[in-house]
Amino acid sequence: MPSFDEVLKEAGEFGRFQKRVFFLLSQTGITFSSLFASVVFLGRAPGNFWCRIPGAAELSERCGWTLEEERNFTVLPLLLGNESVTGQCERLDVTWDASGSCSSPLGRYGNGSAGSPPLAPCHQHWVYEQPRASIVSEYDLVCGNAWMLDLSQAILNLGFLAGAFILGYAADRYGRILIYLLSCLGVGICGIIVAFSPNFTVFLIFRFLQGMFGKGTWMTCYVIVTEIVGSDQRMVGIVIQIFFTLGIIILPGIAYLIPTWQGIQLAISLPNFLFLLYYWVVPESPRWLLTRKKGEKALKIMRSIAKHNGKFLSPHYSEITITNEEVSNPSFLDLVRTPQMRRNTLILMYAWFTSALIYQGLVMRLGIIGGNLYLDFFISGAVELPSAFLIIVTMDRIGRRLPFAMGNIVASVACLITAFLPEDIPWLKTTVATLGRLSITVAFEVVYLVNSELYPTTLRNFGVSLCSSLCDLGGIIAPFLLFRLAAIWLELPLVIFSILAAVCGLLVLLLPETKGISLPETVEDVEQLPSHFGKCGKKQKHRDTNSYI
Numbered sequence: 001m002p003s004f005d006e007v008l009k010e011a012g013e014f015g016r017f018q019k020r021v022f023f024l025l026s027q028t029g030i031t032f033s034s035l036f037a038s039v040v041f042l043g044r045a046p047g048n049f050w051c052r053i054p055g056a057a058e059l060s061e062r063c064g065w066t067l068e069e070e071r072n073f074t075v076l077p078l079l080l081g082n083e084s085v086t087g088q089c090e091r092l093d094v095t096w097d098a099s100g101s102c103s104s105p106l107g108r109y110g111n112g113s114a115g116s117p118p119l120a121p122c123h124q125h126w127v128y129e130q131p132r133a134s135i136v137s138e139y140d141l142v143c144g145n146a147w148m149l150d151l152s153q154a155i156l157n158l159g160f161l162a163g164a165f166i167l168g169y170a171a172d173r174y175g176r177i178l179i180y181l182l183s184c185l186g187v188g189i190c191g192i193i194v195a196f197s198p199n200f201t202v203f204l205i206f207r208f209l210q211g212m213f214g215k216g217t218w219m220t221c222y223v224i225v226t227e228i229v230g231s232d233q234r235m236v237g238i239v240i241q242i243f244f245t246l247g248i249i250i251l252p253g254i255a256y257l258i259p260t261w262q263g264i265q266l267a268i269s270l271p272n273f274l275f276l277l278y279y280w281v282v283p284e285s286p287r288w289l290l291t292r293k294k295g296e297k298a299l300k301i302m303r304s305i306a307k308h309n310g311k312f313l314s315p316h317y318s319e320i321t322i323t324n325e326e327v328s329n330p331s332f333l334d335l336v337r338t339p340q341m342r343r344n345t346l347i348l349m350y351a352w353f354t355s356a357l358i359y360q361g362l363v364m365r366l367g368i369i370g371g372n373l374y375l376d377f378f379i380s381g382a383v384e385l386p387s388a389f390l391i392i393v394t395m396d397r398i399g400r401r402l403p404f405a406m407g408n409i410v411a412s413v414a415c416l417i418t419a420f421l422p423e424d425i426p427w428l429k430t431t432v433a434t435l436g437r438l439s440i441t442v443a444f445e446v447v448y449l450v451n452s453e454l455y456p457t458t459l460r461n462f463g464v465s466l467c468s469s470l471c472d473l474g475g476i477i478a479p480f481l482l483f484r485l486a487a488i489w490l491e492l493p494l495v496i497f498s499i500l501a502a503v504c505g506l507l508v509l510l511l512p513e514t515k516g517i518s519l520p521e522t523v524e525d526v527e528q529l530p531s532h533f534g535k536c537g538k539k540q541k542h543r544d545t546n547s548y549i
Helices: 004-011 018-037 055-061 069-075 076-081 147-174 174-197 200-227 236-257 261-269 271-280 286-291 295-308 332-336 340-369 372-384 386-398 401-420 426-453 457-488 492-510 522-527 531-547
Strands: 049-051 088-090 094-096 105-111 120-121 125-127
Touching: 004 286, 004 295, 018 120, 018 174, 018 200, 018 236, 018 261, 018 271, 049 088, 055 069, 055 386, 055 426, 069 076, 076 457, 094 261, 125 271, 125 295, 147 174, 147 200, 147 457, 174 261, 174 271, 200 286, 200 426, 200 457, 236 261, 236 372, 236 426, 261 271, 286 295, 286 457, 332 340, 332 457, 340 426, 340 492, 340 522, 386 401, 386 426, 401 426, 401 492, 426 492
Parallel strands: none
Antiparallel strands: 049 125, 088 120, 094 105
C-alpha cells in the first residue's frame, strides 16, 4: 500500500487544484485580520463631546437651541471659571431655571457661593458631535467608563482563546472543512448582532462569540492548506499570512469610506457568508480522513485532485496508508506524553506568547505618536509585508530554525537599543522600533508554519490551536503590561520585550529542523525528527526516501 505522501506526489503536490484551494482559503486572512484590529476604528475617539447638565435637553427643546448654543450655556461657564477642566468629565452643579428666560437659564448654583462655579462628576448624559462614529459614543465609553473599551478587546481575545480550544478540538474530531464552514457562519451572524447590539453587554457577549468563531476560521483554513500540499510546498503557510497583512492594509480604507462603526462592523463581517460557497469547491482534508479510517473517501478526493492537476493515479490503488496509530480524541496529555512532543509543545507555547505580546506591544507603542490615524495604520501594516518575503527567500535555503531564532534575536536587540536612545532623536527611535516590529513579525509568521509541521496529523489541528492560544493570552496581557510598566519608566516595557525575545530566540534553536521533511503522521514520527544541526541533512535525506512505508 502506498503512503499518503507517495500518492500526493503522483497527484501533484501543488498543482492547479491546490492553488485554487489556497487562493480561496487565503481570503479568510483578510476578514480575520480586520476583526483582529477592528477595535482601532470601532473604538476611535468620538471627537468633541461634553457633559449635559440634567434638565438641559428639555430646556434646549423649549428654547429651540442648537447644540452649539446649548454648549455655550452649559460648558463655557465651566471653562471660564475652571481652567483645569474640559467639560467632558465634569459638569456644572447647577439647577436650571426652567421657567426663566432662555437667554439666562442659570438660576442659582447648586451648592456654591458667588465664587467659582461648583462642579459635579459626569456619569451619563454626554453629548457627541459625532454620535454614531464609534462604540465610544454609542455606549458612552468615556471618562470613568474608558476602561470598557480595553475590556472589549480583551473579550475578543478571550473569544480567540476559547475558539483555539473548542474549535481546534472539534476540527480534529469532526473534520476541518465542517468546522471551517460552521465558523464562517458563526462569524457572520455574530457580526450582525454586534452591529445592532442594543447595549454594551450584548455587544460584549457577541463580540466574544465572533472572536471564537473567527479563530476557528483562521486556524482551520491554515491547517487545510498545509495538509493538502507536499513537503516542499509548505511555504504556502507563510504566503497565506500575506493576506492577513492585506487585511490590515485594507481596513483603514474601509474605515475612511464608512463613517459609522456599524457600517465598518458589517463590512468586515458579511464577507464571511460568501465563504459558505466553499462547501462545493473545497473538500475535506484527505489526511484527516485517513486518520479517521475513511480511506475510500480520501482516495476519492486524491483522484479528484489528480484529475484537476492533469494527472492520474494508478488504478491499482485501493487503499492509502498513513498511520497505524490508534485514533482517539486528542487532549493536552497527548502533546506532552513523550520527550520530543513535550519539548516542542512547551517551546512553541512560549514562542506564541512572546511573539503576540511583543507584536501587539510594539503596535500600540507606535500608535501613540499621533497624526493621521488612517495613514499611520496603513503604514504600520505595510511594514509587515517585507517579513513574508524575507521568510520566503530564506526558509527554503537555510531552513526554519535559524530565521525563527534570528527574528527573535533582532527584535530583542532593536527593543533594547530603542529603550536607551535619547529622546531628542525621535526619528531614530521610531526607525529602530519599526525594525523590531518587522523582526518580531518574521518570528510570528514562522511559528505558524513550524507549529503545524511539528505535530502528527491526528493532533495537528488541536496542537496548533492549543499552542496558539498562548498568543491570545499574550494579546490580553500586552496593553496592561505596556501601560502599567510605562507608568514606572516609559521605556521599561521595551526592556521586558527584549528579555522575552532573547530567551525565545535561544529556545527555538532546540526545536527540530523540518525543512524538506514530510509532515509527521504519528507521534513516533515526531520523536524521530532530527534535533541537532549536525544531523539535519542526513536525517532529512533518509526520511524523504523512506516516507512512512
